Amino acid sequence: MKKYAAILKKEFLQIVRDLPGLILLFLMPAAMLVIITITQENQIIGTDSGMKILLVNSDSAALGNTIEEELKTNDHFTCRVFESEKEAQRAVSEGRYQILLMVPQGATATIQQLAREHASDTANTGNMDAGKLSGVTILYDPAVMKIYTEMLVSSLQMIIESTAIKVYMESYTEALKASVSDQMDAYRQELAMTDFEKELPDFPGRQQVISSIRSGIRNQAHKSLKINLPGNYSGAERLVTIRAGEAGDHTRLRRFNLLNNNVPAFILFAMFFIVVPLAGSIINEKLLGTKDRMMTLPVTRLAFFSGKITVFLVVCLLQFILMIGIGRYFLPLVSHLPPLSLDVNILALIVVAVASSLAAIGFGLLIGTVTSTFGQAAPLGSVLVVILAVLGGIFVPNYMMPDAIRTISIISPLHWGTDAFFSIFARGAGIGTVWPQLLSLLGFFGISLIVVVYVFTKRK
Amino acid sequence: MSHDPVITTTNLKKRYKGSAEEALKGITLTIRQGEFFGILGPNAAGKSTLIAILCGIIPYSAGEAKLFGRNISQNSDWLKSRFGLVPQEIALYPSLTVIENILFFGQMHGLYGKKLKSKANESIKTFYLAEHKNKILSKCSGGIKRRVNLIAGIIHEPSLVLLDEPTLGVDTQLRILIFDYLKALNKTGTTILYTTHYMDEAEQLCSRVSIIDHGRIITDGKPAELIAASPGCNDLGHLFLNLTGTELRD
Numbered sequence A: 001m002k003k004y005a006a007i008l009k010k011e012f013l014q015i016v017r018d019l020p021g022l023i024l025l026f027l028m029p030a031a032m033l034v035i036i037t038i039t040q041e042n043q044i045i046g047t048d049s050g051m052k053i054l055l056v057n058s059d060s061a062a063l064g065n066t067i068e069e070e071l072k073t074n075d076h077f078t079c080r081v082f083e084s085e086k087e088a089q090r091a092v093s094e095g096r097y098q099i100l101l102m103v104p105q106g107a108t109a110t111i112q113q114l115a116r117e118h119a120s121d122t123a124n125t126g127n128m129d130a131g132k133l134s135g136v137t138i139l140y141d142p143a144v145m146k147i148y149t150e151m152l153v154s155s156l157q158m159i160i161e162s163t164a165i166k167v168y169m170e171s172y173t174e175a176l177k178a179s180v181s182d183q184m185d186a187y188r189q190e191l192a193m194t195d196f197e198k199e200l201p202d203f204p205g206r207q208q209v210i211s212s213i214r215s216g217i218r219n220q221a222h223k224s225l226k227i228n229l230p231g232n233y234s235g236a237e238r239l240v241t242i243r244a245g246e247a248g249d250h251t252r253l254r255r256f257n258l259l260n261n262n263v264p265a266f267i268l269f270a271m272f273f274i275v276v277p278l279a280g281s282i283i284n285e286k287l288l289g290t291k292d293r294m295m296t297l298p299v300t301r302l303a304f305f306s307g308k309i310t311v312f313l314v315v316c317l318l319q320f321i322l323m324i325g326i327g328r329y330f331l332p333l334v335s336h337l338p339p340l341s342l343d344v345n346i347l348a349l350i351v352v353a354v355a356s357s358l359a360a361i362g363f364g365l366l367i368g369t370v371t372s373t374f375g376q377a378a379p380l381g382s383v384l385v386v387i388l389a390v391l392g393g394i395f396v397p398n399y400m401m402p403d404a405i406r407t408i409s410i411i412s413p414l415h416w417g418t419d420a421f422f423s424i425f426a427r428g429a430g431i432g433t434v435w436p437q438l439l440s441l442l443g444f445f446g447i448s449l450i451v452v453v454y455v456f457t458k459r460k
Numbered sequence B: 001m002s003h004d005p006v007i008t009t010t011n012l013k014k015r016y017k018g019s020a021e022e023a024l025k026g027i028t029l030t031i032r033q034g035e036f037f038g039i040l041g042p043n044a045a046g047k048s049t050l051i052a053i054l055c056g057i058i059p060y061s062a063g064e065a066k067l068f069g070r071n072i073s074q075n076s077d078w079l080k081s082r083f084g085l086v087p088q089e090i091a092l093y094p095s096l097t098v099i100e101n102i103l104f105f106g107q108m109h110g111l112y113g114k115k116l117k118s119k120a121n122e123s124i125k126t127f128y129l130a131e132h133k134n135k136i137l138s139k140c141s142g143g144i145k146r147r148v149n150l151i152a153g154i155i156h157e158p159s160l161v162l163l164d165e166p167t168l169g170v171d172t173q174l175r176i177l178i179f180d181y182l183k184a185l186n187k188t189g190t191t192i193l194y195t196t197h198y199m200d201e202a203e204q205l206c207s208r209v210s211i212i213d214h215g216r217i218i219t220d221g222k223p224a225e226l227i228a229a230s231p232g233c234n235d236l237g238h239l240f241l242n243l244t245g246t247e248l249r250d
Helices: A002-017 A019-041 A062-072 A085-093 A107-119 A146-199 A206-221 A258-272 A275-288 A290-295 A301-334 A346-370 A374-391 A403-411 A413-426 A431-457 B047-055 B098-108 B113-126 B142-154 B172-187 B199-205 B223-228 B236-244
Strands: A051-057 A077-081 A099-103 A134-140 A240-246 B005-014 B024-032 B036-040 B062-067 B083-086 B160-164 B191-196 B208-213 B216-221
Touching: A002 A019, A002 A275, A002 A301, A002 B098, A019 A258, A019 A275, A019 A301, A051 A062, A051 A085, A051 A146, A062 A077, A062 A099, A062 A107, A062 A146, A085 A099, A085 A134, A099 A146, A107 A146, A134 A146, A146 A240, A258 A301, A258 A346, A258 A374, A258 A413, A275 A290, A275 A301, A275 A346, A275 A374, A301 A346, A301 A431, A346 A374, A346 A413, A346 A431, A374 A403, A374 A413, A403 A413, A413 A431, B005 B047, B005 B191, B024 B047, B024 B062, B024 B191, B024 B208, B024 B216, B036 B047, B036 B172, B036 B199, B047 B062, B047 B083, B047 B160, B047 B191, B083 B142, B098 B113, B098 B142, B142 B160, B142 B172, B160 B172, B172 B191, B172 B199, B191 B199, B199 B236, B208 B223, B208 B236, B216 B223, B216 B236, B223 B236
Parallel strands: A051 A077, A051 A099, A134 A240, B036 B191, B036 B208, B083 B160, B160 B191
Antiparallel strands: A099 A134, B005 B024, B005 B062, B208 B216
């Protein structure tokens, strides 16, 4: 323990005496967070997303099937069909899919019934009873940025509305045909009665009666067909009601904004930025000969690394606090964004921050161990951090990536970290939800440490 | 004072990975307690490799090496606490001060509290570092760094000190100070293994030397006896050149 304390002190003195390096560690990610968030605030984002959509088609008739076909053939979405509504809702609330569309049982039948009523001559097309309409539900992942959910919901509304109109028009045309035919038959029946006077016996006032009936028939002949054209509805909201909202437990959901996305992303980026000084510190030990000297001393390998781990853990946690502070106090001052909400599961937030820090430290130790010079470590470390950050969804949300990149992104520890932070900030998640990401982060740290201790102390 | 073997190597060999030639080709030597033993040799003769093996920094390929009767591959804390290494390069932390470096290595050797403080102060005094002790090492002269490098290897008063060219790049004044210190240390019974390029150093300090070249011991014995046994040689320098030649090494 005393040796650990001595190593800790040595590491602490080394890092605080490299003041420019220490300032850069905090300043650069902080500057990126501020600049990128302000830039993104007014950004226009393209519509060609690669979002994953879930469909629960309980209708299994014209409306549901046509929507399913439309979604499956749409290049902008990746659509998967789920049978269970409950499973589908969970998949979206956990962020595995970005949006869920649920078409209820009997949706087509309801529209068809509506069309038949409109086509019949007794229908009153003036006021629709919303209770009789088909209700389609759209639920989206609360961690998805608002601009994307709005874009997606609007695209889905268009698909649903156009499909509903198609189904409605088909039924209406059919019903109208039947209605016209029925009315024509009725008139024909009436007109067929024009030779009735031959059947009438002679009686006083017979002519007046015949004249009166003829006059009635004449009036009938001029009666127009009653056809109700489906022109009374102003849009498919008259045919289908669409309810859109966030998936998951609404008591746990947090209002999502750009800060919920950017602050966690740049926390991870800042933490992994320590790769340069940490790897540099390892290389220094190798180049100065202190590593060899330490190996001749009665000090365990773990004690040797524990000092570096502890000091850089403190650095990472300070970066975490700085980023949270910027999101909560600074960015609202310089933008129109609301302050970052800390009405989240604080324990989970701290645990994820520690696990992410350890993963970043493991990464830094690995880079320092596999490289021999600063010339190798600095470009390798910094470029790898940027690549892992891109894959981790730091700059472009993971759900906007093409499938191939999204598949590769699961190897990025930054992805695990941001995913866990998003869940906590946007989905109101606790440790019970983010444990897979926590295990991945801690597992990465553990494996890195084993490799580092083995390779670093392996004698030539 | 007992004269138990402190260092024993038997047919010790070392081949570095990817190297065609062995760096050590069967070194057999015994160094007893209280000896001031010099290992002399031109560049790339195998001196630093031998020291690195004895300290456990690198493994040997064949043969056997023992410190205090124990195989060095055990690499135990017991062994590590009984010797001190003063490496050729300044293996210290440049952003720490002189005193912080001394205290740190003292703690790594297991010294704490008053004992550590007293040892550090004693070393500071012995090596005239009082006015420099709070200076950041990277801003110190080469001579100060060399002194701190030496203190970091001997502060815990080990039974065996391995010095790999400790006077490299130092001025005459400091060289004399180091010599005097090492002689005094040796008189207390500390065994010293000393590698150097400077033959006059070895002749002045060492009770016994081995000259190694191309990974082999080419001669060993007391300096005076070796010189006497070589006709035409009046000092260790002549003997060294006679044995190793004038051809340039790596």
